[in-house]
Amino acid sequence: MAKFHPDLDLLTEHAAGNLPLAQAACVSVHMNYCEQCQRTTGQLQGLGAALFESLHAAPVGDTLLNAVLARLDDAPPLSYATSPGWAAGKTPAILQRLMRGDFTELVWKKITGTLSISYLKTGDPNYEFALYHIKAGGRIPEHTHRGSEMTLVLEGGFSDADGSYHQGDFMLRRPGDVHAPTAVQSEDCICLAVLDAPLRFTGWQYRWMNPFLQLRAG
Amino acid sequence: MLYRGVGGAAVDGIVAFFTLVKRYRICEEFVARWGDPLGPGGRILSITRGVERNLQVADIPEISRADSQGPVGRRTDEWSECLTLIAANQDRAAFTRFFRHFAPLIKAFALAGSSLSATLADELVQEVMLKVWQKAGGFNPEKAAASTWVYTIARNCRTDMFRRLQKFDTPLAEEDVFPDQESEEPFALLQGKRTEERVRELMKGLPADQMQILAKVYMEGKSHAEAAAELDLPLGTVKSRVRLAIQKLQIQIDR
Structure with missing residues (x-):
């Protein structure tokens, strides 16, 4: 059960459909692990529906109705024998869609001895959407954020000065937050990270890499 | 151990008490506003005036005490x-x-x-x-x-x-x-x-400034930041109005 959640502002923007695609996808993956946020989002959608019902109706003529009726034969009803939906314990459906295969089949780019990154393509031009693989007990060099960073733990766990995070836990870092996450000792950690600006390493051993860190959006 | 148990129970009791008070106050507000929905001569029909024209007579079920919907x-x-x-x-x-x-x-x-x-x-x-x-x-x-x-x-x-x-x-x-x-x-x-x-009912009581922002966010699809820019308000004000509205609508954030 996830212990760290998107805050209410984020959930509202999500329920209203206003988050950028990459961020919406990340929040959606969190829901896969979190029934509470599913419920809250359900209620926030109910709020949207109440506003929707109270809109001033815009006139729609019969031409449009007839156009739709004429197209019904080309739109056969979908069958709902099996519902895809959320399934705990499995790789979230939305990630499967982006990955074509499982974590081992991805192309991993080695950044340090313990950290590899695999970039996934969401089509969102402003956000990088990447999987981070940290070896058990491994540490990501201390870094700060130039923009916002959403992180979601998919497997294993990690901790930093603010707490320890496990499967389904969601974090939003803001510009200027500095941290040095360390993966749990018992197993490798895989996280999803969504960024709108590249990281910046703060330790002297890694600072030289900063000019080479580019945002892989898209 | 004992203290913790007793303290925990006391906290639970206080929470339960306030939950009840809150519930009771909602009922009171509801009845004051709309009349007893289950009472005789139920004012429900006058509320649904706008709805009636969309309903066939046969579609309107008997209002019974069991139907609290x-x-x-x-x-x-x-x-x-x-x-x-x-x-x-x-x-x-x-x-x-x-x-x-x-x-x-x-x-x-x-x-x-x-x-x-x-x-x-x-x-x-x-x-x-x-x-x-x-x-x-x-x-x-x-x-x-x-x-x-x-x-x-x-x-x-x-x-x-x-x-x-x-x-x-x-x-x-x-x-x-x-x-x-x-x-x-x-x-x-x-x-x-x-x-x-409940959200539908309580929404009728929201102040105009909160409704305006909810409409921007949900119906116009504006982010909080865009809504703030359009209304020339600080981002914090927009966020707090949205949160206040959500609180008034009694949307539960359970975690």
């Missing part, structure tokens, strides 16, 4: 029934009734904040209504009102349309971001539906 429950039932008919028999008459009610709302949603042209708004209406036809079998009347279901389809289609217009090259559709949830426990389902009805 209130006016909104019955109203949504007509549209739920339409969806059931569409799913079961591909009933075009039911679809037509559904279209006449919801298409104007979908069009208004498309035009909100002048985000789409009239032509694109019509296109969106077509897309959403075709989805309604195709997905009616996936609608679960136990879980949500028909209007909530339609709203989520309209929201998803509108977002997809925005992304197409911006030439996003993406393997994801908004339906992937909001997949159909698997069925939950019956109790949770019932609670969810009651919450929806």
Whole structure:
């Protein structure tokens, strides 16, 4: 059960459909692990529906109705024998869609001895959407954020000065937050990270890499 | 150990007490505003005046004490029934009734904040209504009102349309971001539906400044930051108005 959640502002923007695609996808993956946020989002959608019902109706003529009726034969009803939906314990459906295969089949780019990154393509031009693989007990060099960073733990766990995070836990870092996450000792950690600006390493051993860190959006 | 137990119980007691007080106050407000919904001569019918013209006489069930759903429950039932008919028999008459009610709302949603042209708004209406036809079998009347279901389809289609217009090259559709949830426990389902009805009732009491922002966020599809810029308000004010409104609507954030 996830212990760290998107805050209410984020959930509202999500329920209203206003988050950028990459961020919406990340929040959606969190829901896969979190029934509470599913419920809250359900209620926030109910709020949207109440506003929707109270809109001033815009006139729609019969031409449009007839156009739709004429197209019904080309739109056969979908069958709902099996519902895809959320399934705990499995790789979230939305990630499967982006990955074509499982974590081992991805192309991993080695950044340090313990950290590899695999970039996934969401089509969102402003956000990088990447999987981070940290070896058990491994540490990501201390870094700060130039923009916002959403992180979601998919497997294993990690901790930093603010707490320890496990499967389904969601974090939003803001510009200027500095941290040095360390993966749990018992197993490798895989996280999803969504960024709108590249990281910046703060330790002297890694600072030289900063000019080479580019945002892989898209 | 003992102290902790006693302290914990005391805290639980206090929480339970205030929950009760809160509930009681809601009932009181509700009765003061609308009259006792279950009482004789129920004022429910006067509230539903706007709804009545959409209902056939035969569709209005007897108001019984057991039926605590209130006016909104019955109203949504007509549209739920339409969806059931569409799913079961591909009933075009039911679809037509559904279209006449919801298409104007979908069009208004498309035009909100002048985000789409009239032509694109019509296109969106077509897309959403075709989805309604195709997905009616996936609608679960136990879980949500028909209007909530339609709203989520309209929201998803509108977002997809925005992304197409911006030439996003993406393997994801908004339906992937909001997949159909698997069925939950019956109790949770019932609670969810009651919450929806409560939100509808309580919304009538929201102050104009909060309604204005909710409309911007939900209907015009503006982010909190965009809403703040348009209304020339600090971002913090927008966020706190949204949060206040959500609190007043008694949306539970349980964690």
